[in-house]
Amino acid sequence: MQAKSGDKVRLKINGQPNSRGVVQSIEDNNRLVVWIADSAKTVRVSADAVVNFSLAARKAWKSMPDRRVGRPKGTRVCDRVSVTLRINRDLWERFQLMESNGLIEDRTATINNWLTEKLRALQSER
Numbered sequence: 001m002q003a004k005s006g007d008k009v010r011l012k013i014n015g016q017p018n019s020r021g022v023v024q025s026i027e028d029n030n031r032l033v034v035w036i037a038d039s040a041k042t043v044r045v046s047a048d049a050v051v052n053f054s055l056a057a058r059k060a061w062k063s064m065p066d067r068r069v070g071r072p073k074g075t076r077v078c079d080r081v082s083v084t085l086r087i088n089r090d091l092w093e094r095f096q097l098m099e100s101n102g103l104i105e106d107r108t109a110t111i112n113n114w115l116t117e118k119l120r121a122l123q124s125e126r
Contacts, residue, residue, distance in 0.1 A: 003032055003047055007054035011036070011045065023052075080108075 003009075007023040011034065021034040021043075030047045087095075098104045 002026070002030075003050075003052055003055055007052050009034060009050040009052050009054075011043070011050055013045070013049045 003023055003026055005023055005025055009021055009023060009032070011019045011021065019036045019038050021036040024033040024035050024042060026032055027044070031044055032047055032050065033042055033044055034050065035042050095104070099107065104110050
C-alpha cells in the first residue's frame, strides 16, 4: 500500500520532527508534498521520513475489517467492554490534571471503583 493525498502524517525528519501534517500530493520517486499544520508550510519529504497514520489505519482495516474496538478476542485479562461517554470539558480537564499530577494512577480502575461505590450507595438507598 502507498500513501495517498489527504493522508495524515507525522514528520520524523527534515528539521521539523514530530510536526503533523497532511499529504497534499505524491511526486515521482515516492516523495510526498506535505502541508505542515503548525507552520502552514509545505515540505517535500521521502515516504520514509513520515509516520503515515492514515496508511496504518488502511492496513489495519484491510487485515481485520470486522474487528471491534479494543483488543482482539482471546487476549482479555478480565471481562470488560469499551464504552464511549460524553463528559463536560472542564470536568475532563480536571480529571486529566489530577492524572498528570499522579493523584489518579489507573484511569480504568479509578472509574470502575467510583462507579462501583456509587452503585452500592444507590442500591443501599432502596
